[in-house]
Amino acid sequence: MPIDMSDNWPVIRTAGYDGFLVSFGDSLSETANRAALAFRAALEGAGWGGVKECSTSLVSTYVRFDPLAEDHEALRSKLDELLQTRDWYAVALPKGRRLWRVPTVFGGNSGPQLDEAAKVAGMTAKEAIASISSTRVRVQTIGFAPGMPYLGELPKGWDIPRQTELTAKVPAGGLCVAIRQLVLFPVSTPTGWRHIGQSAVKLFRPETDEPFLLRPGDEVEFHPVSVEELAEHQNDPNGGATCEVIS
Amino acid sequence: MNRSLIVHRAGPGVSVQDLGRAGYLAFGLSRGGAADRLALYEGAALLGQSETLAALELASIGGEFEASEDIRIALTGGRMRALVDGEKIAWNASYMLTKGQTLSIGAAEAGSYGYLHIGGGIATPEVLGGRSSHQAAGLGASLVSGQHLAIGADTQGETGMTLVSDTRYTGGTVRIVKSLQTDFFAPSEIARFEATEFRRDTRGNRMGVRVLSDGQGFKSDAGLSVLSEVIVPGDIQITGDGTPFVLLSECQTTGGYPRIGSVLPADLPKVAQAQPGATLRFVFVSLSQAVEIERREKACRGGLRGKVEPLIRDPRSIPDLLSYQLIGGMSAGDEFEKDNT
Numbered sequence: 001m002p003i004d005m006s007d008n009w010p011v012i013r014t015a016g017y018d019g020f021l022v023s024f025g026d027s028l029s030e031t032a033n034r035a036a037l038a039f040r041a042a043l044e045g046a047g048w049g050g051v052k053e054c055s056t057s058l059v060s061t062y063v064r065f066d067p068l069a070e071d072h073e074a075l076r077s078k079l080d081e082l083l084q085t086r087d088w089y090a091v092a093l094p095k096g097r098r099l100w101r102v103p104t105v106f107g108g109n110s111g112p113q114l115d116e117a118a119k120v121a122g123m124t125a126k127e128a129i130a131s132i133s134s135t136r137v138r139v140q141t142i143g144f145a146p147g148m149p150y151l152g153e154l155p156k157g158w159d160i161p162r163q164t165e166l167t168a169k170v171p172a173g174g175l176c177v178a179i180r181q182l183v184l185f186p187v188s189t190p191t192g193w194r195h196i197g198q199s200a201v202k203l204f205r206p207e208t209d210e211p212f213l214l215r216p217g218d219e220v221e222f223h224p225v226s227v228e229e230l231a232e233h234q235n236d237p238n239g240g241a242t243c244e245v246i247s
Numbered sequence: 248m249n250r251s252l253i254v255h256r257a258g259p260g261v262s263v264q265d266l267g268r269a270g271y272l273a274f275g276l277s278r279g280g281a282a283d284r285l286a287l288y289e290g291a292a293l294l295g296q297s298e299t300l301a302a303l304e305l306a307s308i309g310g311e312f313e314a315s316e317d318i319r320i321a322l323t324g325g326r327m328r329a330l331v332d333g334e335k336i337a338w339n340a341s342y343m344l345t346k347g348q349t350l351s352i353g354a355a356e357a358g359s360y361g362y363l364h365i366g367g368g369i370a371t372p373e374v375l376g377g378r379s380s381h382q383a384a385g386l387g388a389s390l391v392s393g394q395h396l397a398i399g400a401d402t403q404g405e406t407g408m409t410l411v412s413d414t415r416y417t418g419g420t421v422r423i424v425k426s427l428q429t430d431f432f433a434p435s436e437i438a439r440f441e442a443t444e445f446r447r448d449t450r451g452n453r454m455g456v457r458v459l460s461d462g463q464g465f466k467s468d469a470g471l472s473v474l475s476e477v478i479v480p481g482d483i484q485i486t487g488d489g490t491p492f493v494l495l496s497e498c499q500t501t502g503g504y505p506r507i508g509s510v511l512p513a514d515l516p517k518v519a520q521a522q523p524g525a526t527l528r529f530v531f532v533s534l535s536q537a538v539e540i541e542r543r544e545k546a547c548r549g550g551l552r553g554k555v556e557p558l559i560r561d562p563r564s565i566p567d568l569l570s571y572q573l574i575g576g577m578s579a580g581d582e583f584e585k586d587n588t
Binding site: 016018054145216 | 269270271272273274275276374375383384385386424425426427474475476477479480481482499500501509511512534535537538541542545
């Protein structure tokens with residue numbers, strides 16, 4: 001039995017006046033994140049009438065609906081029934097997810113806190129780059145800013161805290177690390193995460209047909225390149241990243 | 248020539264707003280849209296057009312505008328001082344602004360957000376299915392002097408109409424429901440929260456407003472180790488120092504501060520409109536009560552058009568009312584109050 005599957009999970013709670021949250025745990029784990037992604041896919045597949053919108057957070061699936069069209073108790077029962085249909089912790093991830101390979105410059109001016117992050121994680125800078133670039137991470141959720149992915153999970157050594165002081169400015173496309181997760185920033189921002197690398201991907205392009213580069217559930221690998229190699233991708237909105245559908 | 252509203256001057260909080268962009272939560276983009284959604288319905292009722300058309304939201308202070316040709320306008324939301332070519336005009340009403348006339352809108356006299364609606368709506372290009380500016384997401388630029396804002400075709404012609412002003416501009420009691428993390432707070436904390444009179448802080452924007460109280464801060468049993476979860480507009484998050492923050496339309500989509508409850512959509516305009524210093528109290532209602540409240544609210548919104556009446560009935564619309572000899576000096580009009588004090 002997966003570690004999350006205690007007697008208490010999953011739970012259904014209301015979220016505001018017009019939402020339900022189905023949570024698969026109270027701490028981040030690979031299985032709970034997978035369950036949330038799979039449950040959202042099932043919900044969208046079900047196409048229930050009163051449902052307006054679904055999304056996932058790290059370990060939960062959120063449903064917004066119109067309580068004037070479908071009452072709370074009726075939707076709660078339907079959610080409960082759908083939950084009972086299978087073991088969501090064991091369900092395969094949704095189809096149509098993609099694998100992105102993102103050219104990334106690690107360290108130097110492009111990742112000024114790589115050495116520091118590596119030290120906190122008990123590695124050399126070289127080991128840190130090898131560890132991160134060889135780990136295929138999943139978009140666990142998108143939030144904080146439009147198109148901004150939380151990616152995980154990194155090996156145990158990367159369970160390092162966020163900084164107490166903020167890094168004043170990480171540029172758009174910046175790759176940062178903390179608590180076994182990576183984040184990629186769509187816009188320049190101050191952050192408590194350590195800035196270890198730089199990509200040229202544009203995560204949020206509101207004027208285009210594909211406004212968000214990544215979707216929840218996509219997988220990502222960060223491939224080390226030189227500053228010069230990355231510069232070649234500066235005019236490419238995908239920043240040289242390649243994409244294939246995971247079969 | 249394209250119909251447009253010429254912006255001569257605009258306060259820093261003037262932005263194009265509509266009902267927002269729903270459906271992008273999964274991608275980290277909150278709905279956004281007007282801080283006071285009801286005002287968009289009021290403007291639509293006054294102009295006899297759709298509430299989905301975009302208007303100008305005026306945060307605390309307005310600006311100076313001119314019409315490129317005759318256009319219909321309506322003013323709703325928090326009352327602001329408004330003048331057409333120097334003549335004061337009443338709020339909550341519709342007018343014809345003729346070509347070349349200047350509309351000046353000053354500081355808020357009630358509430359925090361006023362709205363300037365245009366017949367045909369503001370027709371700036373749509374991005375992601377909406378026109379509303381969403382500062383946190385970098386959508387929609389700030390207005391600049393000299394800018395010409397495109398206006399859509401106006402299919403109606405009625406002006407000189409008014410709606411009786413609503414009472415949502417002075418704070419008061421706000422109805423809330425329990426939400427996913429309410430149980431993280433001990434019953435005694437929840438009771439204290441309900442019994443507390445809050446003041447809206449000066450800190451506040453389209454993302455949310457902070458509310459202050461004299462007592463100690465509020466604490467959840469979960470401390471600060473709460474996993475980030477979905478945020479919806481109306482959620483009341485308790486920040487690290489125990490101060491509540493009511494989240495509005497442009498809030499983030501996820502957050503790690505525990506939330507003690509969630510304001511009903513019907514009462515969210517009251518929170519957005521409360522001026523700094525206005526008192527707010529929060530009272531829990533059950534989900535079934537909430538549904539009934541929202542059902543009534545929806546009916547009220549739907550019935551707004553039937554409540555529109557000619558402006559002339561409202562003495563506030565008569566310019567310079569005090570100069571009229573209405574009762575021939577027979578009474579100062581305040582005897583009743585005097586007799587009772």
